[in-house]
Amino acid sequence: MITCRRCHAVHLEGTLFCDQCGSPLVSTADEAPGDAAPPTGKIKSEFFTSKEAGSEAMVAQEPTSAEAIQAGAAGTLQLTVSSTGRIFRLPVKGQVLIGRRDSLAGVFPDLDLTPDGAVAMGVSRSHARITIDETGSYVEDLNSLNHTHLNGERLVPHQPRALRAGDELQLGRLTIRVESALGP
């Protein structure tokens, strides 16, 4: 059984989306604590396998600067990029800049979404920022071109909103799930 992180509806294993709230579902068997990237040796789909799918699987395993955050003190939340399955653990305290790397422009986000197809998905170089302090975690849109959505609601630029496990972030067209790093 899979329990939807957002609305707690129960679904059969293998169900892809919650029919109550639409959230993407992930089998609990896929979420071993500490997973930084999808496991290697995955079985690939036999039919209609696209080139893009193969390349996504490859880039998903590339290390990024944000994964370095995991080496530090791990917090209670983690972010999962829905399309590639990449997982990023947020730190206990501090700020995480989310966007896409552009060395010419001197932008080096903590969480670089370039390997997740950030350009095609409309992610800005400096798209959003997550701030974590003793009161909680907050997400703030940095006046991005294609906006940041939290659970379907467009964020007003530079107005931080509380972030909780079960939330869904949308940066342009890229979906990121906010999950508890401590397991369900």
Added chain:
Amino acid sequence: MSNDEAAAIELKVACDKCALPSLAEDQMLYALAAISATGYVPPTRMPLNLCLVLDHSSSMHGEKLKQVKESAKYIAHQMRTGDRLTLVVFSDRAKTLIVQLGGTAAQTTSQLIDAVETRGGTEIYAGLTHGLEAARKQQTDAFGNHVVLLTDGHTYGDEQNCLEAARAAREAGIYLTVLGVGTEWNDEFLTDLATAGGGALEYIDSPRKIVEVFQAHLRNMQTIYAREANLHVRPAEGVRLKDACRVSPYIANLTREDTGRVSFRGGGPPRLGHWETDLPPGGGRSSPHQKMAAQAPTPMEHSFRLGYLGQEADQAFLLELIVSPQATPICRLAHVRLDYLPPDDGVEKSLEAEIILPTVTTSQVEIDPKVRDVVERLTAFRLQEKAWASAQAGDIPQATQLLKAASTRLLSLGESELSQAVFAEAQQMERTGQTSSIAMKRIRYGTRGLIPFLPRLFSRRNK
């Protein structure tokens, strides 16, 4: 998995996984069955017996009637040798305007069409029966027989008669396609009418699109490669078909062939092509699946009536299968079969595909991105459908939540314009407690036509 190379008509099935994780519990498997005939060249062209039934009531005044006239003239000039065209106009009365035999548009055709003016109210039954009768007069087995009804309004008191007339015509081999123009037409009734008539319902939000829509439907009718098509799904032992839905060229429930072999829950008539599991309304928080397993129908063949298939519109269907724990390393999960009559032949043909997957001990089976994409689009469609149902039941908070969830999915799919429209409607509903029929049609018919890439599946061979 199976195809008929000689005829270049293909039936293919792709699953969301290429292997089945070995689990001690039931699991969901999605299978996308697609039919295509892009390379098919018919040995002979099937002539068309087409009747256009056009609303010219007062509400059609202005641009709408102008575009309808242009469409009628276009179609009259596109008829080929051997085709038969009948043009019926209706308001609160109906009359046959033109009967064009042999395919050549007479010189007077354009003049007759131009002379049509708006008048009176809308009585769909008057127009529909007149049109169906006109099509029946010209009907033979050698023709593809179609009635296309275009209206912008409601009809009052004769809905049931319309449905029965459409059903009877469908049984007699005449297909009914319904085009709703503008925002005033009765969505539910016309959906039922098109379903009863074995054809499509199309929403035309702008008069400027009327000609384009007529052209597309005409092209599809002129390139029919299969008629009386039926899709059969036979799950293997330990597998149940939870749902089956058309996902291309647009999302719609399938019309179930009444074989008497599929059991339905509840006392009322089932929704066509859809049978419910025993999941409770709240999403099944308390062990719903044991209950489902206990009450689910035993394995049997499920049959769906597809009607005619044209080359302009590739067909695809999403099958949701519930698979019980499997003991064998290779599992035969379901058999899919398409039966149809070729346009020029009365001998039934079949295409078959088998869903066979190996079982694996790992749970890390990659999901096919294209099947996942289809499931996500269907999820968005179903969420907004649930939202309208909630709104109709007076549960506005639930409806707005569902619309926001649909908006999130649409955004994830890259449908940002539609996503914004859905979100705006959710906010509007939150503020006013009301639904907008215009927004509802735009969202419903926007989300149901969200599967634009399926033809590309066939250009990419398995490697």
